Amino acid sequence: MRYDAFVVGGGPSGATAAEDLARAGRRVALLDRAGRIKPCGGAIPPRLIADFDIPDHLIVARIRCARMISPTGRAVDIHIEGGFVGMVDREDFDEFLRDRAAMRGADRLTGTFLRIEREADGPVVVWREKATGEERRTPTRVVIGADGARSSVARAEVPGGDSIPYVIAYHEIIADPSGLEGYDPDRCDVVYDGRISPDFYGWIFPHGPRASVGMGTEKPDVDLKRATADLRAMSGLGGCETLRREGAPIPLKPLDRWDNGRDVVLAGDAAGVVAPSSGEGIFYAMAGGRAAATAAQAFLASGRAADLKLARKMFIKEHGTVFKVLRSMQDAYYRDDTRRERFVSLCHDIDVQRLTFEAYMNKRLVAARPMAHVKIGLKNLAHLMGLVRPEWS
Known part of the structure; x- marks a missing residue:
């Protein structure tokens, strides 16, 4: 045939x-x-759920907040207004x-x-x-x-x-950490810290009765398992049962x-x-x-x-324009901890938060508020040039 x-x-x-x-x-x-x-962290935005008709039973968690964590441990919570990010296994x-x-x-x-x-x-x-x-x-x-x-x-x-070109991603699926101090089953944690990843980030993503903890890097000499163990330890998840370990390349x-x-x-x-x-x-x-x-x-x-x-x-x-913008962000901010610190600081800005999640949820750059884009561009430049000090709420 x-x-x-x-x-x-x-x-x-x-x-x-x-x-x-x-x-x-x-x-x-x-x-x-x-x-x-x-x-894989397993995150799927509302547009995917709608475009590809994903049934509700596959969504094991609904994320309503993303926490960005800087190299010094400072955190910015970005709340998802009027929706959620689905998590799948x-x-x-x-x-x-x-x-x-x-x-x-x-x-x-x-x-x-x-x-x-x-x-x-x-x-x-x-x-x-x-x-x-x-x-x-x-x-x-x-x-x-x-x-x-x-x-x-x-x-x-x-x-x-x-x-x-690609990064190597590695994660561990752990038993439900609900009840542990600092863990929120409705929040994704994204860790921008050179001790965990020198050129990408680490993550803690809830999956209902489980969670995904991992990191990625393009550097061949990084010990991925050691970095993930360090991430679990610093997040209070070191004692959780490990159900599965997985690694794979992710193209850049x-x-x-x-x-x-x-x-x-x-x-x-x-x-x-x-x-x-x-x-x-x-x-x-x-x-x-x-x-x-x-x-x-x-x-x-x-x-x-x-x-x-x-x-x-x-x-x-x-999707090409979105990829170019994200590529420029990665090149600008992921190269060292000083810039990662400033990136997390930039995430405090309400315009950054709203436009970021509107773009993520809908998978397109939002043109409804052109002045917000101008403001973000200026703030981004100021942070990169070190003209502003990080502000923490």
Whole structure:
């Protein structure tokens, strides 16, 4: 059987692409390795819940406050007005998305991608079936590579896919710390401290009966487990039972190309679509999966390989400006503790708080208050130049 589309990777991006194509009546295969859970804080904004029809039972916590913690231990609480950020457990969330794709008609395959070969009438995906260990060959018309930051599809097929920059993220899932002093099950803590991460941040994210505690860094010599242990100790969580430990690369920048100009298009982490500064990936992975499915649909209808470029064009048109702003913030403020201290101080500003969360919740820069943007720009410059002293409430 020849499939219209073969999706490599069953995370949020691949599952979304497979579901969209199956809903459109295409014959779709979804290949997933199974048994692997990506380390992730698990935050999903209201727009994701609405755009992708996420049922309530998957949301294990509703976050109504974010606490920014500076290198000196100063904290700024940013309250979410009129809404919440949902938290999901990735093992349940990802499986729901894969199941939903299958319910729409996608064929689920369990195994490991090996390579792409080509015959006269199109590509053939070669993969190893998990249950039998046998090598399988599956013909298709188009391949969607959604197999993570170290994507085998990207490395083999797309120019630049073998050199994507990334940070390594590591977290520990711990038993419910509710009742411990300083822990709030309705609040996410984000720790900007060079002792925990010299170039990114650490986090404590509630997950209902559990919590995710972790950090990320681009520095290869950082001991991630030691840094996470230090974060747990300084937060009073050192004695909590550890249920699971996970680590994985997270890309830092969208690739310049998402297609091979022939029959392959990338999506999600494989395309590099994790937000700089925040490291947020689930929404952008699913948006990237939808963009890849749209491009694949155009390609299948027209036969023009150039239509595969639509995936990146659509994504960058909607989200490129946000990525540039977040990238500039990370470059400006994450380089040392002095700047991290000033960044947390800047978060005191009410305009910063409101516009930040409006942009986060809606996934676009808000243009309704142009003077607020001007004020933020001036305040940002003043903090970077050291013209103001940190103020604490």
